[in-house]
Amino acid sequence: MTDASPARPLPNPGWGPLSALxxxxxxxxxxxxxxxxxxxxFALYAWQRAGDVAGFNAAQQNLDPLMGGLNxxxxxxxxxxxxxAxxxxxAGGRRRARQWLAASMGLGVLFCVIKLVEYAGKFSAGITPETHLFFGYYYGLTAFHFAHVLxxxxxxxxxSWRTSTENVETAAAFWHMVDLIWILLYPLVYLLR
Incomplete structure (x- = not known):
């Protein structure tokens, strides 16, 4: 005699909590x-800064917080x-989503231009990563963020080319991470005294 019980489907492991994102x-x-x-x-920067608060503050005076604020x-x-987007x-508006993505990209390019102008100003003033440890972190952290923007x-x-709900949501998640990192990076490097 054989077991006639119906076969149960295998559980779908999915991605657990990530599947809800x-x-x-x-x-x-x-x-x-x-x-x-x-x-x-950021933790390494804070630790190094704590060891030379006066030097970091003096070096930081060479940054323009308005330029960072504009960015x-x-x-x-x-x-x-x-x-x-x-x-x-x-809502099914593929064309409208592409327009919002184009606007976002235009602003992202503007961010890059402002950052390059800022870098050029520092280098023309003779301020390089070797000027002070603060500038090593300034260039390193902002350039790493810049690479993420690119x-x-x-x-x-x-x-924008392969527009679908999942694709737009995926790109948006990454872009918001780029925003979040800058929101933490800006006050840490430009404002914290």
């Missing part, structure tokens, strides 16, 4: 790893455009 779960793994890396850099406004507005694609711009361009 918007976009591709692998992007969230990347985002989490990038946040961990930036957190380590904050530009990047956050770009993040708003990405959020509006997600809203548009969720990657994000490439991702947004790809998503």
């Amino acid at each position: 918007p976009g591709n779960p692998l992007m969230w793994v990347l985002i989490l790893s990038e946040v961990v890396v930036f957190t380590a850099f 904050t406004l530009v990047l956050l507005t770009s993040g708003l455009c990405v959020a509006l 997600v809203e548009a694609i969720s 990657f994000g711009l490439g991702l947004l361009a790809l998503v």
